[in-house]
Amino acid sequence: MERHKKILEYSLSSLSRRKYKNLSIIVVYTLMVAFMASILFMTHSFKEEALSVFTNAPDLIVQKVTGGRHDLIPVDYIQFIEKIPGVKSATPRYWGYYYDATTDGTYTIIGLTENREELKLVRGAMPASGGECAIGRGIMEARMAYIGGEILFFDSKREVLTLSIAGIFEAESDLLTNDLIVMRKEDSLRLLGIPDNKATDLAVEVYNETEVNTIARKITFNLHGTRPITKNEILRTYDSLFNWRAGMIFAVFIGPLAAFCILVWDKATGLSAEERKEIGILKAIGWDSSDILEQKLYEGAAISLTSFLTGIILAYIHIYFFDASFLAPALKGWSVLFPSYRLMPQINLYHIFSMFFLIVVPYTAVTIIPSWKVSVTDPDVVMR
Amino acid sequence: MDTIIKTTGISKIYNPGMPDEMRALSDINIEIGREEIALLKGPSGSGKTTLLSLIGCMSRPSEGSIFINGKDVAGLPERFLAEIRRKTFGFIFQHFNLIRGLSALENIMLPLYPTNIKISEIRERTETIIMDFGLLDKKKTLVERLSGGEQQRTAIARALIGNPDIILADEPTAHLDTKLSEELLEILFALNKKGKTIIIATHDPFVYGRDMIGRIIEMRDGTIQEVTGSS
Ligand SMILES: Nc1ncnc2c1ncn2[C@@H]1O[C@H](COP(=O)(O)OP(=O)(O)OP(=O)(O)O)[C@@H](O)[C@H]1O
Ligand SMILES: [Mg+2]
Numbered sequence: 279m280e281r282h283k284k285i286l287e288y289s290l291s292s293l294s295r296r297k298y299k300n301l302s303i304i305v306v307y308t309l310m311v312a313f314m315a316s317i318l319f320m321t322h323s324f325k326e327e328a329l330s331v332f333t334n335a336p337d338l339i340v341q342k343v344t345g346g347r348h349d350l351i352p353v354d355y356i357q358f359i360e361k362i363p364g365v366k367s368a369t370p371r372y373w374g375y376y377y378d379a380t381t382d383g384t385y386t387i388i389g390l391t392e393n394r395e396e397l398k399l400v401r402g403a404m405p406a407s408g409g410e411c412a413i414g415r416g417i418m419e420a421r422m423a424y425i426g427g428e429i430l431f432f433d434s435k436r437e438v439l440t441l442s443i444a445g446i447f448e449a450e451s452d453l454l455t456n457d458l459i460v461m462r463k464e465d466s467l468r469l470l471g472i473p474d475n476k477a478t479d480l481a482v483e484v485y486n487e488t489e490v491n492t493i494a495r496k497i498t499f500n501l502h503g504t505r506p507i508t509k510n511e512i513l514r515t516y517d518s519l520f521n522w523r524a525g526m527i528f529a530v531f532i533g534p535l536a537a538f539c540i541l542v543w544d545k546a547t548g549l550s551a552e553e554r555k556e557i558g559i560l561k562a563i564g565w566d567s568s569d570i571l572e573q574k575l576y577e578g579a580a581i582s583l584t585s586f587l588t589g590i591i592l593a594y595i596h597i598y599f600f601d602a603s604f605l606a607p608a609l610k611g612w613s614v615l616f617p618s619y620r621l622m623p624q625i626n627l628y629h630i631f632s633m634f635f636l637i638v639v640p641y642t643a644v645t646i647i648p649s650w651k652v653s654v655t656d657p658d659v660v661m662r
Numbered sequence: 663m664d665t666i667i668k669t670t671g672i673s674k675i676y677n678p679g680m681p682d683e684m685r686a687l688s689d690i691n692i693e694i695g696r697e698e699i700a701l702l703k704g705p706s707g708s709g710k711t712t713l714l715s716l717i718g719c720m721s722r723p724s725e726g727s728i729f730i731n732g733k734d735v736a737g738l739p740e741r742f743l744a745e746i747r748r749k750t751f752g753f754i755f756q757h758f759n760l761i762r763g764l765s766a767l768e769n770i771m772l773p774l775y776p777t778n779i780k781i782s783e784i785r786e787r788t789e790t791i792i793m794d795f796g797l798l799d800k801k802k803t804l805v806e807r808l809s810g811g812e813q814q815r816t817a818i819a820r821a822l823i824g825n826p827d828i829i830l831a832d833e834p835t836a837h838l839d840t841k842l843s844e845e846l847l848e849i850l851f852a853l854n855k856k857g858k859t860i861i862i863a864t865h866d867p868f869v870y871g872r873d874m875i876g877r878i879i880e881m882r883d884g885t886i887q888e889v890t891g892s893s
Contacts, residue, residue: 284775284784295763552762559759560772562720564748564824566741569776654740656722657747658715660759661832 285569289576303541304585310538311589311637312596318629319597336481337490339507340368340497350476355501359482362496364489370477372463374470376431381420386458389466401425402445408462412445416456429459434471441465482506542644549648557649561657567650574649578642586638590630665729666828666859667694667717672726672736673884674712686712687884690726694861696827699854699874702863704881710863711832713881717861718751718830719743730828748773752821752858754831758813760805766816767792767801773824784823791819811842818849828859835866843868 293300340359342351351370359368372389390405402425405411413423423429423443431439441461467474482497484490494506549557557570674687687709694700702710715721716728719735727734735746747753760769767788774784792801795815800808805816814834821829831850835843843866851874854860862869870878880887 280778280780281776284781287781288772288775291764291768555759556761559761561744562747562753562755562759563773563820564744565773565776566744568741569744656715656720658712658720661711661715661720661755 285573286576289573293577303581306537306541307585308589311586312592315590315593316596319593335509337484337509338482340480341505342503343505351479353475353477362493364484364493366483366485368480368482371479371481372466373478383420387466387469388460389463390460391463405444405462408464410444411441411459411461414447414456414458418446431469433468439469554652557652558657558660562660567653570653571650574646578645582638582642664696665693666696668729670727672723675724692879697857697859698876699860700877701875702879708881709884714830714832714863719746748824750826750828752826752829754817754821754834756833756836758817762806765802766797766805769805769816770820770823795819831862833864
């Protein structure tokens, strides 16, 4: 025990002796870890966000397609769907997008028939009657709105629709509510230009999830021009989209990775004459190969762990306090998918462990190889 | 005579089987008595350093046996050799071989790091030795900032920290002026009086002809020419 303690002490003092060299290694190493972790945290956050949105999604969505376009669906289709065995409920959904020229933003409009649980309010109340609405934080900021205030829209006939703000959203997931405006059904019909007997789509809940495909098939077969989309299909689409994005980012990541590899290569291929001599001296005065390896291992591990932890912390700060602003230019595409919103901190131990085993362990192993080669040779070279 | 070191038929071949194969020692048979001062003497390239490194367990002979305190060490695994180097031998190298960037104190403590001796005890021992060598006010100084004489004393102190029985010195006066050379010899002789066996490899005439030297081993071309003064 004493022995290891002293060897450890010596390793740490050795690190500080070669301050500049080791600091430069730590800097490159940390940046690489921070970069990699940023990407992982970010894609992971996106995925989690999307998942939390879609687990609340209905089992089945039925759309109508006319000429390949998404069309409004007749509400009376519900009567047929509800009769299919295994269907728990079918409800019309009223939603769409509203382009606001003054703020150059596109808002998502949802018309309420009954209250939706997954939308949690931060302040105020959900719209209880026509003429009221609840809005997302992004819109609140863009329009400088407040509870009790009014918000103006132009409906599909260019007439003014004035709604009073009853509440502001603070959902678990900003992704869902940031650009959201929720109002009563009748106001949404006006705003979106939907006739009384139509809806945007139908949400279908089933009793048994394994029957969902059979039910979907029955719907397409009997209701001409409908397209049912199951929850699983939606999840899969998003998943592959996320993975593809992550792949793109990894291409960007090749730069720091290459720098890191050069660094490792440099370390792996040789020791300076001074380092060799030091190993020789230590052996000559009574250290054996395993003591020297132990010392080098501590050095490598100290560098690795410091860089790794700093990198992870930097990545965390970068993503969650700076909204990934350093990576954002490389990731413009994300904004096509999602408007700017705040990521929820998600630490995934699996990712941290896999990065640990992919970076720290190989680095430490590779960098002690040259030391090992020197340490097993006879120390009599120091006598020349 | 109580023999502390004995070699039987040792030879050393560098790079065996390679084009640059080099036979540095052939069939060396010597004995060195306990508490004796022995001198390895011979021209450059005669194999003094090679023999010293074999005796000091820094490398292994190609043939033959080396007995230290009656025990054959030639075939021992690396781990034991390191321990023997630490416990039995103190080395004084031609170029001091101190580790730059460390203080005199740390350099002296270094041999005892891979042991289970408490750091506080190592520090105590080191302080005592440092005092003996008059390095007390320099103990925190980095070794590269020490004068030649101070570096030399630091190197000797490091050789002594493990309280070895045998001190091996390779060309210890090579880089020293007359005054420091004399000082060094006095230190070595004093250590001998305290019971240390001392082997000096040198071709410096300044060292020759001292009364204290008990045995002179003359080497040439990797062989023993003549041994004088053995009892
Ligand atoms: N690692 C090595 N590889 C090949 N040859 C070596 C090696 N070490 C020493 N030699 C050769 O072995 C011979 C003996 O060398 P050694 O250093 O023992 O001589 P020396 O008597 O100590 O000489 P000097 O007085 O110059 O120090 C020399 O010819 C040298 O070139
Ligand atoms: Mg020599």
